[in-house]
Amino acid sequence: MDTTPTGLGGAGTAIDIHHVVKHYKGASAVDDVTLHVREGEFLTLLGASGSGKSTLLNILAGFVEPTAGRIEVGGRDITAVPPYQRGLGMVFQHYALFPHMSVWDNVAFPLRRRKVRKAEVARRVQQALDLVELGALGKRRPAQLSGGQQQRVALARAIVFRPQALLMDEPLGALDKRLREQLQLEIKRLHQDLGRTFVFVTHDQEEALTMSDRIAVLRDGKLVQVGTPEDLYERPRSRYIAEFLGESNIFSGDGDGERFVDARTRAAFAVGSAVAGGSALVVRPEHLHLSAEGGDVPAGHNGVSGVVRDVVYLGSGLRIEVALPDGRTVVARAGTRGELTPRPGLAVVAHWHPDRSLVVRDDTGSPIAA
Missing domain, CATH: 2.40.50.100 (RNA polymerase II/Efflux pump adaptor protein, barrel-sandwich hybrid domain)
Incomplete structure (x- = not known):
C-alpha cells in the first residue's frame, strides 16, 4: 500500500549518468556519455535525428539496456532495476493513453497498479487533473479530447504517483505550432509548481531555449556541450x-x-x-x-x-x-x-x-x- 505523503509537489532528485554506452550492431547510438542532472532541474537533451538523445532517455527509463556504464537516481544505482521499480514518470510522444478508459481511469491507472487506497486514488487523480486544468473532463474518453488535452492527460498520469523525476520524449512533436508554444509554457509552469526533476528530449532548438534550466547537446551519440540556454547561445x-x-x-x-x-x-x-x-x-x-x-x-x-x-x-x-x-x-x-x-x-x-x-x-x- 502506498504511504507517500500527500501532495504532488516536493524536492527533485539528482540523476547521474556515468560513462554510458549503447552499441547496436557495432555502431554507437550513445558513446561514453557522462552527465549530472541536478535536483529539481529542467534539463533538455537536444540533438538532431540520430544523435542518441531518445536512446539515452530510454536507458534512463529502463526500456533500453546500456552496453556499458551506470545510472544513478538519488545516489542509488538503478542500472539493473526494471522500469516499474525506478520511480520515474514517463511521457511519450504519442501519449500512449488507453482508448477504452476515461480520462479519470487513465490517470488512476498507475495508482491502482500500486494498490493505493481508493479514497487516496480519488484525491490524487482529481488533484493531478486540476493541476493540468482538466478537472472537469474526467469522464471523457481520449478520443473526445484535442491533441493538447490528450497530452495533458499523459502529463497528469505521469505525475500522479509522485515520481522522483519526470522523463519526456518529444511530447510536443505532434502538435501544431501555436498549441506547442502554449504547452511549452504550461510544462514549464508545471515544473515550477512540482519542484521535481524533469529530463526533456527534443530536436527543436527554440523549444529547448524556451523551457530549459540547462541544455545538453548530443551529436552522433556524444555529448558536445552542456550549459544554460544563454551559455550555449551566447x-x-x-x-x-x-x-x-x-x-x-x-x-x-x-x-x-x-x-x-x-x-x-x-x-x-x-x-x-x-x-x-x-x-x-x-x-x-x-x-x-x-x-x-x-x-x-x-x-x-x-x-x-x-x-x-x-x-x-x-x-x-x-x-x-x-x-x-x-x-x-x-x-x-x-x-x-x-x-x-x-x-x-x-x-x-x-x-x-x-x-x-x-x-x-x-x-x-x-x-x-x-
Missing part, C-alpha cells in the same frame, strides 16, 4: 553548437586570441572571446548592424562591405541578407524603424563590435562559408 564552444542553436554568421580562418584572420580574404577582425585553436568566427545576426556604404561606422567596429540581396519582414523585425564580394552571404536582424531602410541593391557595410566576435573550434568539416 558562448558556443564549437561551430556545430553555433549553427545548431539559432542562426549565425560564420567565417573560417585562424584566431590568435586577439584577432581573427579570414581564410578567404585574409581580412583581420578584432575578437572578444576565443577558444584555443579556434578556427571559426561566429557573429549572431542580431549583433550585426548595417550602415550605408560611405556612412558612419562606429570606431573600433569590425566591418565587411556588401550589397543587400533580400529583406524579409518578420513582424517583430527584419531579416536582411547581404551578399559579399567573394560570394558569401551574411545575415542581420534589425527593427522595422531603424535609421537605415534596407532594400535590395543597397550598398552597405555590415559591422559589429569586437565583443560580439566569438572564435570557436570548427568541428563540422564544413567548407569555408558564412
Whole structure:
C-alpha cells in the first residue's frame, strides 16, 4: 500500500549518468556519455535525428539496456532495476493513453497498479487533473479530447504517483505550432509548481531555449556541450553548437586570441572571446548592424562591405541578407524603424563590435562559408 505523503509537489532528485554506452550492431547510438542532472532541474537533451538523445532517455527509463556504464537516481544505482521499480514518470510522444478508459481511469491507472487506497486514488487523480486544468473532463474518453488535452492527460498520469523525476520524449512533436508554444509554457509552469526533476528530449532548438534550466547537446551519440540556454547561445564552444542553436554568421580562418584572420580574404577582425585553436568566427545576426556604404561606422567596429540581396519582414523585425564580394552571404536582424531602410541593391557595410566576435573550434568539416 502506498504511504507517500500527500501532495504532488516536493524536492527533485539528482540523476547521474556515468560513462554510458549503447552499441547496436557495432555502431554507437550513445558513446561514453557522462552527465549530472541536478535536483529539481529542467534539463533538455537536444540533438538532431540520430544523435542518441531518445536512446539515452530510454536507458534512463529502463526500456533500453546500456552496453556499458551506470545510472544513478538519488545516489542509488538503478542500472539493473526494471522500469516499474525506478520511480520515474514517463511521457511519450504519442501519449500512449488507453482508448477504452476515461480520462479519470487513465490517470488512476498507475495508482491502482500500486494498490493505493481508493479514497487516496480519488484525491490524487482529481488533484493531478486540476493541476493540468482538466478537472472537469474526467469522464471523457481520449478520443473526445484535442491533441493538447490528450497530452495533458499523459502529463497528469505521469505525475500522479509522485515520481522522483519526470522523463519526456518529444511530447510536443505532434502538435501544431501555436498549441506547442502554449504547452511549452504550461510544462514549464508545471515544473515550477512540482519542484521535481524533469529530463526533456527534443530536436527543436527554440523549444529547448524556451523551457530549459540547462541544455545538453548530443551529436552522433556524444555529448558536445552542456550549459544554460544563454551559455550555449551566447558562448558556443564549437561551430556545430553555433549553427545548431539559432542562426549565425560564420567565417573560417585562424584566431590568435586577439584577432581573427579570414581564410578567404585574409581580412583581420578584432575578437572578444576565443577558444584555443579556434578556427571559426561566429557573429549572431542580431549583433550585426548595417550602415550605408560611405556612412558612419562606429570606431573600433569590425566591418565587411556588401550589397543587400533580400529583406524579409518578420513582424517583430527584419531579416536582411547581404551578399559579399567573394560570394558569401551574411545575415542581420534589425527593427522595422531603424535609421537605415534596407532594400535590395543597397550598398552597405555590415559591422559589429569586437565583443560580439566569438572564435570557436570548427568541428563540422564544413567548407569555408558564412
